[in-house]
Amino acid sequence: MDLTDNTAEAGFREVVKGFIAEHGDKGRMGGGRGSGEESGWSSDARERMKGWREALVDRGWIAPAWPKEFGGAGLSVKEQFIFNEELAEAGLMNVGGFGVMMLGPTLMVHGTDEQKAEILPKILAGEVVWCQGWSEPGAGSDLASLQTRAARDGDEYVLNGQKIWTTGAQHATRMYMLARTDPDAPKHRGISMLMLNMDDPGVSVRPLTTMANQQTFNEVFFEDVRVPVKNRIGEENRGWYAGMTLTDFERSGIGNSVGTQRALRGTLAYAKKAPAQETVLATSGTWKLDFVDRWIEADIARLFSHLNNSIQDKGMVPNHEASMSKLFTTELNQKIAKTTLKLFGLYGLLWDRKRDEAMKGRAATGYLSSVSSTLAGGTSEIQRNIIATRGLSLPRG
Numbered sequence: 001m002d003l004t005d006n007t008a009e010a011g012f013r014e015v016v017k018g019f020i021a022e023h024g025d026k027g028r029m030g031g032g033r034g035s036g037e038e039s040g041w042s043s044d045a046r047e048r049m050k051g052w053r054e055a056l057v058d059r060g061w062i063a064p065a066w067p068k069e070f071g072g073a074g075l076s077v078k079e080q081f082i083f084n085e086e087l088a089e090a091g092l093m094n095v096g097g098f099g100v101m102m103l104g105p106t107l108m109v110h111g112t113d114e115q116k117a118e119i120l121p122k123i124l125a126g127e128v129v130w131c132q133g134w135s136e137p138g139a140g141s142d143l144a145s146l147q148t149r150a151a152r153d154g155d156e157y158v159l160n161g162q163k164i165w166t167t168g169a170q171h172a173t174r175m176y177m178l179a180r181t182d183p184d185a186p187k188h189r190g191i192s193m194l195m196l197n198m199d200d201p202g203v204s205v206r207p208l209t210t211m212a213n214q215q216t217f218n219e220v221f222f223e224d225v226r227v228p229v230k231n232r233i234g235e236e237n238r239g240w241y242a243g244m245t246l247t248d249f250e251r252s253g254i255g256n257s258v259g260t261q262r263a264l265r266g267t268l269a270y271a272k273k274a275p276a277q278e279t280v281l282a283t284s285g286t287w288k289l290d291f292v293d294r295w296i297e298a299d300i301a302r303l304f305s306h307l308n309n310s311i312q313d314k315g316m317v318p319n320h321e322a323s324m325s326k327l328f329t330t331e332l333n334q335k336i337a338k339t340t341l342k343l344f345g346l347y348g349l350l351w352d353r354k355r356d357e358a359m360k361g362r363a364a365t366g367y368l369s370s371v372s373s374t375l376a377g378g379t380s381e382i383q384r385n386i387i388a389t390r391g392l393s394l395p396r397g
């Protein structure tokens with residue numbers, strides 16, 4: 001199979017490279033998942049993101065996948081792949097967030113004309129920052145057990161309950177979420193999808209600190225929060241289906257392998273120039289063998305991206321194939337983080353950013369933050385269940 005660009009694709013790649021050469025410095029970030037480099041959510045990164053976002057908005061590339069009729073770039077699937085690949089290769093942030101990646105495409109399918117007219121332009125202009133209120137303390141993998149209650153009161157719902165692991169809620173201006181509107185219906189059929197403002201009376205956010213000492217996600221509490229009925233996406237009690245449309249968009253975006261090879265190349269370059277006493281390169285023959293395995297696996301991860309890309313190119317939605325890619329790539333990112341940590345021996349335990357050793361402590365923080373990648377967006381066990389039942393037609397349970 002020839003995976004190289006054809007003439008038109010090569011031309012488009014050059015255009016993207018030219019844009020990056022001109023504006024890339026504004027959006028520079030770390031080397032990808034598992035590398036331990038700077039997360040897109042640090043306050044520094046968010047500040048720099050503004051200029052990069054503006055450059056993308058001006059070029060019409062803030063929403064590469066959206067159709068032109070909704071203000072997107074209308075890029076073909078292959079062009080989106082090239083665009084993402086070049087961004088990742090240059091270590092640049094994709095700044096669209098939940099709004100561009102997930103809520104916008106879901107509104108195009110399930111939203112009212114009024115919602116599309118009001119919200120899509122705001123997402124494109126970067127005027128709203130969204131967070132996703134799905135998980136609760138008692139509902140993660142089994143999301144349909146969620147208990148946050150939205151009781152109908154005339155033209156409004158009254159919301160009470162709690163969400164958890166809400167990424168970016170401390171910076172978000174709005175949330176889309178799932179709440180129970182009919183507690184007596186079977187669990188999948190009593191849920192509605194709603195949108196609310198994070199500064200609505202009765203909403204409170206409590207940040208959670210991860211074991212990598214980062215504040216990426218939060219608990220969010222609702223106490224008699226009033227949400228207008230017009231802010232419901234899709235029909236009442238049919239929110240599960242709108243929510244699953246959104247989850248499909250989420251899954252096809254995770255497990256993207258483009259940053260993985262860059263992370264490995266970064267580690268390799270660092271290993272070659274680091275002082276001999278700082279790494280095990282000279283003393284441990286097995287480290288090299290580990291690294292070669294990661295190198296080969298990263299190539300396989302890239303093939304998964306091509307597989308999903310070719311399915312989308314035919315107008316279909318990858319299903320168990322997206323789960324295969326998510327599972328393989330996130331588990332690989334953890335293995336890369338472990339291999340990187342091992343390179344530095346005892347120095348790998350330092351996580352002080354002010355010291356130079358072990359990639360300025362990033363080997364340690366990268367290892368710790370990689371742990372969550374196999375949980376976010378559906379755990380590895382859930383992906384294996386999907387592959388077993390939908391891909392291999394094995395029985396449930």
Ligand SMILES: Cc1cc2nc3c(=O)[nH]c(=O)nc-3n(C[C@H](O)[C@H](O)[C@H](O)COP(=O)(O)OP(=O)(O)OC[C@H]3O[C@@H](n4cnc5c(N)ncnc54)[C@H](O)[C@@H]3O)c2cc1C
Pocket residue numbers: 131132133134135136137138139140141142164165166167168217372373375376377378379380381382385
């Ligand atoms: C970095 C990060 C960011 C996140 N961001 C968000 C966000 O923005 N918004 C949001 O709503 N949520 C978010 N989440 C939450 C995430 O979706 C959940 O953590 C995930 O769905 C798992 O749910 P849980 O944590 O409740 O674990 P549980 O569902 O309780 O699972 C516990 C363990 O049991 C296993 N398990 C559960 N069910 C099965 C089964 N049927 N078969 C086999 N094994 C099973 C799981 O694999 C896991 O190992 C985030 C999580 C992380 C780690």
